[in-house]
Amino acid sequence: MSPTAPTLTDALGRPLRDLRISVTDRCNLRCTYCMPGEIFGPDYAFLPREELLSFEEIERLARLFVVLGVQKLRLTGGEPLLRRGLPELVARLSRLEGVQDIAMTTNGLLLPRLAEGLKAAGLHRVTVSLDALDPEVFGQMNGLGVHPDKVLAGIEAALTAGLGVKINTVVQRGVNDGALAELWTALRGKAVVRFIEFMDVGNHNGWNMSQVVPSSEVVAQLSAAGEALRPVAAHYPGEVAARYVDAQGHEAGVISSVSAPFCGDCSRARLSAVGQLYTCLFAASGFDLRGPLRSGESDDELLARVRGLWSVRRDRYSEERGELSARHQKVEMSHIGG
Ligand code: SAM
Numbered sequence: 237m238s239p240t241a242p243t244l245t246d247a248l249g250r251p252l253r254d255l256r257i258s259v260t261d262r263c264n265l266r267c268t269y270c271m272p273g274e275i276f277g278p279d280y281a282f283l284p285r286e287e288l289l290s291f292e293e294i295e296r297l298a299r300l301f302v303v304l305g306v307q308k309l310r311l312t313g314g315e316p317l318l319r320r321g322l323p324e325l326v327a328r329l330s331r332l333e334g335v336q337d338i339a340m341t342t343n344g345l346l347l348p349r350l351a352e353g354l355k356a357a358g359l360h361r362v363t364v365s366l367d368a369l370d371p372e373v374f375g376q377m378n379g380l381g382v383h384p385d386k387v388l389a390g391i392e393a394a395l396t397a398g399l400g401v402k403i404n405t406v407v408q409r410g411v412n413d414g415a416l417a418e419l420w421t422a423l424r425g426k427a428v429v430r431f432i433e434f435m436d437v438g439n440h441n442g443w444n445m446s447q448v449v450p451s452s453e454v455v456a457q458l459s460a461a462g463e464a465l466r467p468v469a470a471h472y473p474g475e476v477a478a479r480y481v482d483a484q485g486h487e488a489g490v491i492s493s494v495s496a497p498f499c500g501d502c503s504r505a506r507l508s509a510v511g512q513l514y515t516c517l518f519a520a521s522g523f524d525l526r527g528p529l530r531s532g533e534s535d536d537e538l539l540a541r542v543r544g545l546w547s548v549r550r551d552r553y554s555e556e557r558g559e560l561s562a563r564h565q566k567v568e569m570s571h572i573g574g
Pocket residue numbers: 263269270312313314315316341342343363364365404405406432433434435436437441569570573574
């Protein structure tokens with residue numbers, strides 16, 4: 237974008253700054269809050285390979301989004317590390333001029349094999365999801381009995397490779413909220429842990445407000461287990477996690493998607509593995525970009541399409557949650573990756 241081009245903003249004045257790219261709808265876990273095994277079982281029809289955007293197609297769309305103001309790219313899934321040849325995609329994206337940050341959200345299981353190659357290809361950071369250190373609790377939450385040591389090995393591999401590492405912990409009342417301080421104490425020397433309020437994503441996770449532990453309670457729990465945490469300023473305006481530090485400067489973050497929504501600053505667009513553009517994590521449907529792409533639309537035509545979609549965007553689901561019907565259909569998390 238030329239320095240004089242006006243910033244693209246949506247109908248509520250929010251710029252387009254981040255693009256989350258889902259590279260697969262498949263996953264090697266079945267977290268109960270995301271892809272419960274009863275629904276995503278052996279008979280579940282995952283997308284056939286030819287439906288997925290190719291690396292060339294993802295690269296082209298990412299380049300166009302950068303023209304429109306995107307500065308940060310995040311790869312996600314399903315589980316992004318299951319997509320074959322992922323370092324090649326990272327290398328393509330890292331060559332795009334104007335991209336300031338390339339990150340990935342992953343369950344970490346395949347990082348011991350892939351971290352080094354991804355770093356060499358240009359990946360900057362990973363956010364690794366880990367909900368509990370207790371093998372029974374974690375095994376139950378991931379739906380397959382996978383041991384937390386497997387994720388810890390992935391975190392170590394990422395740190396050794398020189399990747400920036402954060403940890404995401406989804407908090408569910410009565411499930412893993414009894415041992416949050418232990419998790420933080422064990423990991424705070426290695427990485428920032430960010431505690432996320434359990435959200436009503438998708439249509440199958442049985443979400444109920446009573447299972448949400450408000451962030452204020454999480455901060456109180458962490459403080460009660462050691463010295464009091466104090467809040468620190470955001471790194472940049474619109475940062476989704478509120479940051480806290482202990483006396484040694486170890487940082488914990490809380491993402492209050494339910495108790496204190498941050499739609500007012502939401503600058504994120506999401507591209508599904510089949511090239512649907514979603515302007516909100518809770519959208520009922522996306523806008524097809526793969527069709528126009530494959531039918532030969534020019535860069536200018538695609539740019540006009542995305543500009544048109546973003547400029548009328550009014551999504552603010554989390555702020556409206558209480559007013560919306562419980563029957564509101566939403567895209568599955570495994571399609572757009574959080
Ligand atoms: N498979 C990768 C992973 O687990 O990190 C990437 C995709 S996953 C859908 C992205 C993030 O969304 C993870 O950190 C996961 O914990 C989070 N997530 C999934 N379902 C959620 C829910 N119902 N509420 C809050 N966070 C959720």
